[in-house]
Amino acid sequence: MSRSPRYVRALLGLIFALTGVDGALSAQGAAQDHPGQYSAADIETGSRLYAGQCALCHGTNGETVAGVDLRRGQFRRAVSDEDIAAVIASGIPTAGMPGFRFQSSEVDGLVAFIRAGFDVSGTAVKVGHAGKGRAVFEGKGQCGTCHRVNGNGPRVAPDLSDIGAIRTPAALQRSLLDPTSAMLPINRPVRAVTRDGRTIRGRRLNEDTFTVQLIDEQEQLVSLNKADLRELEVAASSPMPSFAVTLTADEQADLLAYLLSMKGL
Ligand code: HEC
Ligand code: HEC
Structure with a gap:
């Protein structure tokens, strides 16, 4: 893959995330009921x-x-x-x-x-059909342009092969509707500039006092010594677009079913 389309997509993602999130939150505020949730x-x-x-x-x-x-x-x-x-x-x-x-x-x-996880004050997310969800994942949602599943797809975004085993429906729905608020700190996008002027962008995988590891845009695992860096910037917003507006409530519910069915090979 070339560099620019991914940049453009990430940028679009940011815009979507910012606008979509607002929509989702105000909709929830206006009426208690969310179309993707039980009352x-x-x-x-x-x-x-x-x-x-x-x-x-x-x-x-x-x-x-x-x-x-x-x-x-x-x-x-x-x-x-x-x-x-x-x-x-x-x-x-x-x-x-x-x-x-x-x-x-x-x-x-x-x-x-x-x-709702037996919590009467909790959130009960609707879960649709995994088969239809797979079609949304591969088609309209374009999830595979960033995510890898069972060995297929890029590494710029987290591998989702076992996401159904490690996340609840509510957490997954939040990732779809409001990726920035659901983003794990470790997954944050980083931008590093080395002392010799090279800029490296990618997704953070690990960090300690002296080093930071990331997957760069060429999908290579990179380990950087902080002492060699002129700048290290960790972004707080997710490059993933919100799907609150671009997918219908049914499509979201189907996607959740597909994600929940991913429990590793
Ligand atoms: C008489 C005992 C009994 C009662 C009463 C009962 N269940 Fe079950 N239920 C079981 C057993 C045993 C299994 C496990 C079946 C198996 O081995 O696959 C089960 C499995 C399930 C499953 C899991 C299906 C799956 O794919 O794993 C669900 C969901 C479920 N029950 C819901 C309910 C609900 C809701 C009620 C009340 C309306 C209920 N059960 C009442 C005994 C009961
Ligand atoms: C532009 C690239 C991009 C697209 C398109 C994209 N994602 Fe993401 N996604 C990411 C990135 C980067 C992260 C990690 C940061 C974060 O959690 O927001 C992520 C995180 C996630 C997470 C959270 C992972 C975790 O460990 O909790 C889920 C679930 C997810 N995406 C599902 C999807 C689904 C489903 C679609 C399609 C409807 C999709 N993504 C489309 C880039 C993308």
């Missing part, structure tokens, strides 16, 4: 039903059935919200879970409570 009332409904119908087997903290941790969103098979709804409706007779006859608002409530 507080849904979570409340689910909390009540869970205590009465599910806690007996799954425990108050959702972790008493082996291989399943409902509070943390760890399932054996389910990925999407529809998958969870289907399990609730049909049960898993061979494993001893009965099917339940709930109204759809009650099922929404249970899913919301699970997605």
